[in-house]
Amino acid sequence: MKIPVRIKVGGQTIEVRKVERLDRNYLGQCRLAEGVIEVAEKYDRNTPISETCQINSFFHETVHAILGTMGEDDLNNNEKFVCTFSSFLTEIFLSIEYDTSNNNLGDN
Numbered sequence: 747m748k749i750p751v752r753i754k755v756g757g758q759t760i761e762v763r764k765v766e767r768l769d770r771n772y773l774g775q776c777r778l779a780e781g782v783i784e785v786a787e788k789y790d791r792n793t794p795i796s797e798t799c800q801i802n803s804f805f806h807e808t809v810h811a812i813l814g815t816m817g818e819d820d821l822n823n824n825e826k827f828v829c830t831f832s833s834f835l836t837e838i839f840l841s842i843e844y845d846t847s848n849n850n851l852g853d854n
């Protein structure tokens with residue numbers, strides 16, 4: 747799975763940027779009012795962050811964007827909830843299998 751460059755959350759366009767690293771060695775950051783999600787590629791100057799960890803960070807910050815848009819401030823500040831929810835999303839998206847046995851597009 748590739749991390750997208752742009753998503754929409756509640757009608758708001760969110761730019762998704764990969765950055766070399768973030769302050770305090772954060773893995774990701776969501777600035778909802780600015781419409782930006784950043785995903786770090788390095789934990790510190792020398793430690794690359796794995797691709798699946800970056801994908802998890804993308805979903806983590808997306809969950810923050812969703813909860814922030816919903817005004818669910820308590821849940822948005824509950825990192826355990828956000829980590830668990832985003833980990834489920836990561837697992838689902840990384841394990842998606844499609845039926846490739848025919849060309850029936852349009853049917854689920």
Ligand SMILES: [Zn+2]
Nearest residue numbers: 806810825828
């Ligand atoms: Zn978080």
